[in-house]
Amino acid sequence: MKTLLLSIILTSFANLSTHAQNHLAQEAFDAYWNSLSEDNNTYSQQKIEQEKREIQKVRKLIHESIRQELAEVKELSGDLLTNFAVIEDHFHQEFEKLGLSYTHYANSDRKSDIALESWVDNHTNMILKHKLSHAEEEINNFYDRNH
Numbered sequence: 052m053k054t055l056l057l058s059i060i061l062t063s064f065a066n067l068s069t070h071a072q073n074h075l076a077q078e079a080f081d082a083y084w085n086s087l088s089e090d091n092n093t094y095s096q097q098k099i100e101q102e103k104r105e106i107q108k109v110r111k112l113i114h115e116s117i118r119q120e121l122a123e124v125k126e127l128s129g130d131l132l133t134n135f136a137v138i139e140d141h142f143h144q145e146f147e148k149l150g151l152s153y154t155h156y157a158n159s160d161r162k163s164d165i166a167l168e169s170w171v172d173n174h175t176n177m178i179l180k181h182k183l184s185h186a187e188e189e190i191n192n193f194y195d196r197n198h
Contacts, residue, residue: 106194113186117179124175131167138171145178149185 124141127134139155146153156162156170165173 102194106190110186110190113190114183117182117186120182121175121179124171128168128171131171135167135171142174142178149178149181151177151181 124138127138127141131138135156143153143155153174156167159165159170162170
């Protein structure tokens with residue numbers, strides 16, 4: 052009888068011990084899994100932040116490049132009377148590359164309303180805005196494709 056009682060107690064204890072071990076193992080697994088998930092989230096956030104910084108660098112380089120392209124017009128604008136024909140030729144080429152139509156100053160209905168300086172500034176800004184907009188679109192498309 053003592054043996055049977057001892058056997059029952061040991062079996063019960065073994066079952067409790069196995070249950071406790073399984074519970075502890077499950078808790079350990081859950082903790083491990085959660086830490087992996089947190090590490091993955093942290094890594095993902097870090098990667099996203101790194102990509103954002105890289106996109107900002109690219110954006111800055113593109114913007115600077117576009118502004119540099121238009122520096123020639125700015126330089127030529129120092130003597131508009133001498134260089135206006137060259138500037139208009141540049142505008143015509145740039146507008147054509149951008150798929151826009153360009154009306155020469157001499158053919159414009161607004162030439163009596165607008166000074167040469169304003170004409171150059173307006174058209175330079177139009178080119179700049181169009182190119183920057185196109186660059187932003189390209190950056191966004193590239194960024195979206197890679198996510």
